[in-house]
Amino acid sequence: MKRLPQCAQLGSALVLVAAAMIPSALHADSIFQPIEYTLGDGTVVRISGQINMGVLNYDDGQGSFTNVVNNDNSSSRVRLQILNTTGEWKFESTIEAEYQPLASNVVSQYQDEPNWDFPATNIRKAEVALSHDNFGKLWLGQGSMASDGTAEVDNSGTSVIAYSSLSDTAGGYFFRNSGDGLSGISVGSAFSNFDGLGRKVRVRYDTPTFHGFGLRTSYGEDAFADKDFPLYDIAAVYSGDFDTIDLDAAMGYAWNDETDIETLSGSISGLHKPTGISLTLAAAREFTDGIEGRYGYVKLGYQHAFFGCGKTAFSVDYYFGKDIAAAGSDSSSIGLAAVQNIDDYNLQLWALWRNYAYDDSASEYDDGQAVFGGALFKF
Structure with a gap:
């Protein structure tokens, strides 16, 4: 298929920037795909990753702040x-670490200097898994x-830049009181998607799927x-790929034994393949002895291959939250996102505009606005 020259030129420029950030030990002809080595018994050793950076501008109503940051919506x-999938029993082990000296969810009016340290919390995964088609996965x-x-x-x-976790963009910035001073309410504290228990040290079991349905449960710390304190959860998932629709859904219940906080979260997303139109819904509630936050999220998307270099995706979304940062508070946001895929270079060019609004009985607050643009490069 013929590629548009402008896509190729833009892709080449961004690849050169991304390649300069990859350790020089990697051979130049290997940066576009994961590096793999296959042992004699079929075991595969693979090195892969991604770089996701952009320029974030945040306007708190009375001041504007611009920084080059890592995109925490999908971190670098x-x-x-190490994978062995040659037999009925399949084995895999993964070590994964992120590195974000200045992340889009951390930068704020008070903090705009990179932190070059590498804390232990940067370790996203250090796990092994054993699976069988008939018995599930441990x-x-x-x-x-x-x-x-x-x-x-x-x-x-467009989830590389816009999805239910709104605080991944500009989460560290503080709302400004209409009387000029910065409040103690950050975007991150006012917008949560209560997405289960995240990544922890755990034992987890996933059942085999039956007509697209599956269950999973875990215990961790x-x-x-x-x-250390016990964490428990259970989730139900569904994935269906039909002639005209891709449909995926999940629902989870989580319990933190130390804080006695329970969360119930769920989401569903459908893509109509002939038109490229998608609808995504998400909602969750936190159950505690104190404030019980809750929210709803709706997103309308459209994707189409306008250019030969890859699909273009657009979305508009709306978030409405209640009692998240404080009792009686309201949080709302509307966002517009665009993503251009450049398939030959494993690139996604993305852009976002988002408005954040917060209200409670303690004060009046100016809206915040974020404009965020950049690129994701996978290798």
């Missing part, structure tokens, strides 16, 4: 995997709990917390 990371080690991702199912094609 590298992974090492996971051990640091990785996703069963409820991780249950609020984040998204087939819109937070290895990076000051003290």
Whole structure:
């Protein structure tokens, strides 16, 4: 298929920038695909990862701030995997770490300097898994709990920059009181998607899928917390690929034994293949003895191959939350996102505009606005 010259030129320029950031030990002809080595018994050793950076501008109503940041919606990371899928029993092990000196969810009016340290919390995964088509999959080690991702199912094609976790963009910035001073309410504290228990040290079991349906459950502890405490969760998932529709859904229940906080989260997303139109819905509620936050999220998307270099995706979304940062508070946001895929270079060019609004009985607050653009390069 013929590629458009402008896509190729833009892709080449961005690849050169991304390649300069990859350790020089990687051979130049290997940066576009994962590096793989196959042993004699069929075991595959694979190195892969991604770089995802952009320029974020945040306007708090009375001041504007611009920084080059890592996109925390899908963080820059590298992974090492050992895989053996040649027999009925399949084995895999993964070590994955992210590196974000200045992340889009951390930068704020007070903090705009990169932190070049590498804390232990940068270790996303250190796990092994054993699976069988008839018996399911058992996971051990640091990785996703069963409820991780249950609020984040998204087939819109723009989740690299816009999905239910709104605080991944500009989450560190503080709302400004209408009287000029900065408040103590950050975007991150006012917009949560209550997406289960995240990644923890756990034992997890996934059942085999039956007509697209599956169950999973896990027990774990937070290895990076000051003290260990039990975490429990269970999730139900569905994935269906039909002639005209891709449909995915998930629902999870999670319980933190230390804080006695329970969360119920779910999401569903459908893509109509002939038209490229998608609809995504997400909602969750947190149950505690104190404030019980809740929210709803809706997203309308459209994707189409306008150019020969890859699909273009657009979306508009709306978030409405209640009692998340404080009792009686309201949080709302509308966002517009666009993503251009450049398939030959494993690139996604993305852009976002988002408005954040917050209200409570303590004060009046100016809206915040974020404009975020950049690129994701996978290798």
